[in-house]
Amino acid sequence: xxxxxxxxxxxxxxxxxxxxxxxxxxxxxxxxxxxxxxxxxxxxxxxxxxxxxxxxxxxxxxxxxxxxxxxxxxxxxxxxxxxxxxxxxxxxxxxxxxxxxxxxxxxxxxxxxxxxxxxxxxxxxxxxxxxxxxxxxxxxxxxxxxxxxxxxxxxxxxxxxxxxxxxxxxxxxxxxxxxxxxxxxxxxxxxxxxxxxxxxxxxxxxxxxxxxxxxxxxxxxxxxxxxxxxxxxxxxxxxxxxxxxxxxxxxxxxxxxxxxxxxxxxxxxxxxxxxxxxxxxxxxxxxxxxxxxxxxxxxxxxxxxxxxxxxxxx
Numbered sequence: 001x002x003x004x005x006x007x008x009x010x011x012x013x014x015x016x017x018x019x020x021x022x023x024x025x026x027x028x029x030x031x032x033x034x035x036x037x038x039x040x041x042x043x044x045x046x047x048x049x050x051x052x053x054x055x056x057x058x059x060x061x062x063x064x065x066x067x068x069x070x071x072x073x074x075x076x077x078x079x080x081x082x083x084x085x086x087x088x089x090x091x092x093x094x095x096x097x098x099x100x101x102x103x104x105x106x107x108x109x110x111x112x113x114x115x116x117x118x119x120x121x122x123x124x125x126x127x128x129x130x131x132x133x134x135x136x137x138x139x140x141x142x143x144x145x146x147x148x149x150x151x152x153x154x155x156x157x158x159x160x161x162x163x164x165x166x167x168x169x170x171x172x173x174x175x176x177x178x179x180x181x182x183x184x185x186x187x188x189x190x191x192x193x194x195x196x197x198x199x200x201x202x203x204x205x206x207x208x209x210x211x212x213x214x215x216x217x218x219x220x221x222x223x224x225x226x227x228x229x230x231x232x233x234x235x236x237x238x239x240x241x242x243x244x245x246x247x248x249x250x251x252x253x254x255x256x257x258x259x260x261x262x263x264x265x266x267x268x269x270x271x272x273x274x275x276x277x278x279x280x281x282x283x284x285x286x287x288x289x290x291x292x293x294x295x296x297x298x299x300x301x302x303x304x305x306x307x308x309x310x311x312x313x314x
Contacts, residue, residue: 103312118299
């Protein structure tokens with residue numbers, strides 16, 4: 001019977017023993033040791049400063065600077081015929097934009113239109129003052145020249161003032177004032193002449209009321225003539241009184257036509273009275289004078305309007 005040798009067999013490859021589990025205190029101690037090692041490995045030992053004697057021995061003293069007397073100035077003599085160029089200063093004028101905006105273009109167009117109307121008005125009225133054809137044409141040239149001066153002088157005077165030529169600019173404004181007053185008086189004559197002619201034409205028109213009043217007056221005069229033919233009596237005086245009444249009716253009808261000959265004045269007076277709640281009641285002549293002033297003044301502001309348009313375009 002074979003003997004049992006299993007107990008005597010020793011395994012040649014044995015597993016290493018498992019590490020023993022660490023307690024909480026041991027783990028904390030191991031963590032502190034690792035942290036201390038990392039801190040000691042990251043620190044750098046400071047270098048010790050070198051002795052002062054070594055530093056002084058390594059630094060050499062600077063070289064002495066040369067004295068001012070030892071420096072010889074260098075003189076350059078230009079060659080014969082050589083011209084030394086002078087410094088040139090270039091002045092660039094301000095650039096004016098080539099395109100005008102819409103508002104400036106509108107103002108410029110309005111200025112040109114007003115100027116054209118003003119020149120035509122002054123020329124027409126000035127020519128009407130001449131007693132002959134030659135005198136009329138001379139007055140025409142005078143009026144148009146004055147209006148053209150009043151048109152272009154404001155812009156020129158403003159440019160001169162901006163450039164610093166104050167005396168010339170003041171002279172230009174003085175000349176403009178003279179020509180402006182002349183142009184306004186010419187416009188005043190033109191407006192007053194035409195407005196009065198139109199008013200008289202409207203006032204002299206015959207309406208149905210005027211026609212009826214004229215017919216009634218004619219009948220009354222015919223009846224008076226028949227009654228008074230044999231002598232002046234009671235009935236003749238009655239017919240004469242009837243003629244007077246009919247004549248008054250005709251005058252009232254004509255006056256009514258004259259009142260509506262200028263409807264703008266009548267409407268303006270009523271509008272002012274209505275807007276002021278009756279506090280202001282201007283006379284028709286007041287508004288007529290205001291209208292005449294505006295009609296004479298407005299065509300002459302073309303020069304000022306052109307100056308504003310040119311300034312706004314820059």
